[in-house]
Amino acid sequence: MYTKPYDAMYEELSAKLIELSRSDEDRVKWLQQAVALCYEYMKRLKKYFLRNEPKTPADEMCFFKTVKPRFKAQLLFHQAILDIEGRRPPGGEALTGHYLNELERLTHYFSSNLSFYDYVRRESSHLDDKYYIRGMFDVCLCPHENLVDFDECFNTSHDSKLAQVLSNEMTLNYLERRIERINKKEDGSFLEMLGEEIYTWTENQAAFVEHCYGLITSKAVNHGKVVMAAFIHYQEKVYHTTVKNFYGTYNDLSERANQTLFTDKVKQSLIDRMNE
Incomplete structure (x- = not known):
């Protein structure tokens, strides 16, 4: 199997991390x-790859789609977390706000790279021969790529972009876990603030995300001047629910034939109630 030596190398890196x-x-x-460890393994990976060039286009695509991005994603992820934790303020609301601001920054990246993110998330392959083969750079597919330091021996047009997507998803999960830990410490006082009545979200996650985005985009809350990640986490606490990937869910909503399924249901239910 082509990836076997690389899989062993990655398992070794993962164990050390x-x-x-x-x-x-x-x-x-x-x-x-x-970060230093990941950098060393990236150098080892490059050295081994250049000594064992892929023999077929399929192997080359495999390396630049499934092997190298995993290693580089670990480097980017640990660099990102080092930067975030190095700038972290003291605990409490300031720390929560710090993490939420980083979440918002990640959502902006996903928004700016929506088509490629969707390609990755759907596990598409029809552009793999353009994305993951060296020497196939297409300025129409990647107009913002920096070519000054582009190493044609060890880079394709999109393997680094894929690594960034994978890194961002790991960073997203890390930030959500950190926020959840902070929130658990505050749950007691929060529930007291809400009172004894417990309200639970009983619709699906897609409906919950549609509800949250609807309130903000309609400027019904704070005139729309809200960090979406912060608002969604607040709503999760109010309704005792959890959304694993709210931006991915929002992307799914945008591509549905009926983009406002839940909003339409709410509108019709209210009309029916008023006409009783």
Whole structure:
């Protein structure tokens, strides 16, 4: 199997990263070590690849789509977390706000690269021969790519972009877990603020995301001047629900034949109630 030596190398890297994360070191210190470790493995990966060039286009696409992006995503992810944790304020609302601002930045990236993100998420392959073969750079497919330091021996037009998408998804999950931990410490006082009555969201997640986006885009809350990630996390606490990937869900809503299924249902239900 073509990827076997690379899989072994990646498992080795993953094991060392897990070991680092469990160390007693300060978080910033072990993240610095993790970045250095990932960088060393990227150099090892490049050296091995150039000594063992793929023999077929299929193998080349496999390497630049499934092998290299995983390694580079780990490097980008740990660099991102090091930057985020290195700038973290003291706990409480300031820390929550810090993490939420980073979440919002990630959603902007997904918005700016919507077509490629959708290509990756749907596991499409019809453009793989253009995205993951060296020397196939198409300015129409990647007009913003920086070509000054482009290494044609070890890069295709989109393998680094894929690594960034994978890294952002890991960063998104990391931030959501950090926010969840902070929120759990505040749940007691929050529930007291809500009172004894518990309200639970009983529609599906797509409906929940449509509800949240509808309130903000209609400027019904704070005149629309709201960080979407922060608002959704607040609504999750109010209605005791969790959305794993709200931006991905929103993207799905945008592509549905009926984009406002839940909103239409709410409107019709209200009309029916008023006409009773």
